[in-house]
Amino acid sequence: MKIYDLFRLCVSNLWKRKLRSVLTVLGVMIGTTSIVVMISIGVGLENIQEEQISSYMDITTIQVYRTWGDENAAKLDEESLGIIKKIDHVKAATPYFSYYFDVGDYSNYRMTSGRYTYSGSVYVVDLSMMADLGYELADGRWPTAKDENVIMFNENGPYNFIDSTKETWSSGAYDSQGNKKPLPVDPLRKRISMQVQYNQFDETGNLKTYSGDIRQHKLTSPGIIKGDSSKDYGQAIAYIDYKFFANLKEEYYKVNGLKMTNNDKMFDQVYVKVDDIENVADVEAQIKELGFDTWSAEQMRGQMSDMMQTVQLVLGALGAVSMLVAAIGIANTMVMSIYERTREIGVMKVIGCRLGDIRAMFLTEAACIGMIGGICGLILSHSLSIVVNIVMSSMMGSTGDISQIPLWLDLLGFGFSILVGIISGISPANRAVKISALSAIRQE
């Protein structure tokens, strides 16, 4: 028997018993709707929560710390950075630690532009990784391999330049009226330079004078990085390339007559960006195995996600109860239909219908009821979801949609309703197959 014929026969049989078919479909529709809507609320809650977490922290970043004080501990240096970069699903890895530059004598480095001196945080990073870490440009371009002595500011970073003759610290980007002030130094146009400081003191606490010359490094600033509240706490920051900084550090030790140990060459901290949230836990575990301490939002998120999955499961199970009732409805309808059609089935067998076709006929009918119920249920679910979201947002303010139906949930609902149809149809279909051709003819 051709599939086309199977479907045509199925449709005309369902159509012949319209009322009963519609009632059974209604049951499946309610079952599908209750499952889909319940799970959609679970999905909505999880997404709202995830949005909230990612609004104040980058959830795909792992922070790796240097182990202090233990000589035998794993060394967070260029070599380990290379190993970390090779772990699967690692999108980018960069040294990531900060220094505070200021105008005072204790600052080891000084960055100046004309009469302005930088007084604020400087983050030591691999600038070539910034785009992969999720930083965006506000202006200019990312540095290339040709650029030397690179420093980049984020949008508020240049406000850390202060006129040391007038101010002792930065007064920020906004004036007292809340308007943005003009930039003290435009990094894309003004010349900026960097110098290590000689800050050795004598016994009485007075700064010693340095006899030699200290080199002025001319800095390149090819672009401005966009400010992002989820990164670096939304601070005003300058980012300096870690290789350039390593040279500066070496220079500082030399100028000050200090001996540089291997420990001094290590990174305080490394940031690792993972391609997807789902892989964060796995990558983090691998880094821990290398012997480093780590932190990521994953630990927190993982617990919340587990909880949310339980919520989804419970909600789905509640919905499944009505699907079970619908399944019983389908089975009942099919059994009734087979009782009524005993003779018809017998006749079909006598005139050459094969057993497989009889079974296929009834399974198709049951699957069809499931499918139509599923489609109607999805339409109803989407409508209900819209209503729930409107009602909830008007009650609780806009915190995002509380009921969300992703595509996978649509497919799940659709597939599940067909599956329920088929499963409910199996036993009745087998009953139909067992009907004896003979008794069908005798019954008169």
Added chain:
Amino acid sequence: MEEVVSNQDKKVIIKVEGIRKVYNLGQEKVIALDNIDLDIYKGEILCIFGTSGSGKSTLLNMLAGLEKPTRGSVMIGKTDITKLNESQLALFRQKHIGFVFQSYNLLNIMTSLENVAMPLMFKGIDKKTRNRAAKKMLKEVGLENRLNHKPNQMSGGQQQRVGIARAFVGNPKIVFADEPTGNLDSKTTIEVMELMCRMSKEHEQTIILVSHDPEIANYADRIVHLIDGNIKSIKVNDKNNRNEGKENEE
């Protein structure tokens, strides 16, 4: 048991050997068929004749593979159908057997065209081809202007003609007819019987007819008379005889 004539020159299509059927009704055993041996020839019309309870319907069921005998074999061609399982039997029926029922047994949700085309649908023949064959068949039984009528819009005689068209549409080797005219008046009975005989002769098909009515039996080439599960006689019914019978009736 008296065998009048044997047709040596004809080809045997069904060979029944030592069929016995016993029903267990509670403690009691009912012997429906005692011991039946029978050869049925290709292209003949055979009537299994007997009163109710003689075992004629049981024999038909055995021949058509609807029921298994307690012992004995039914060879159709080279196949012993008593050895086939349910799905093999379904396939066998699909290929070789047509069936005409007393109560027509047409599907009410379908038109007469669809009813006739149904056995071909089960064979997996596409709609266009099978509808062409069904249309041709309905024309042969004189219902070319009833193609799209549902069974409940037709008279008994018309319904049975649809039933006959359905039985013959797949060009089966053997057509079984269980009291095909049992629900029809005498005028329609004659029409239906003549139709069946004509169609079977045209395609050299074997018809096995079950009836308790001597008028019907008269249409057959041979009449097997069954009493209490045994063959009492097998009579050859030649053409002259049949015409005589008709004249007598008028």
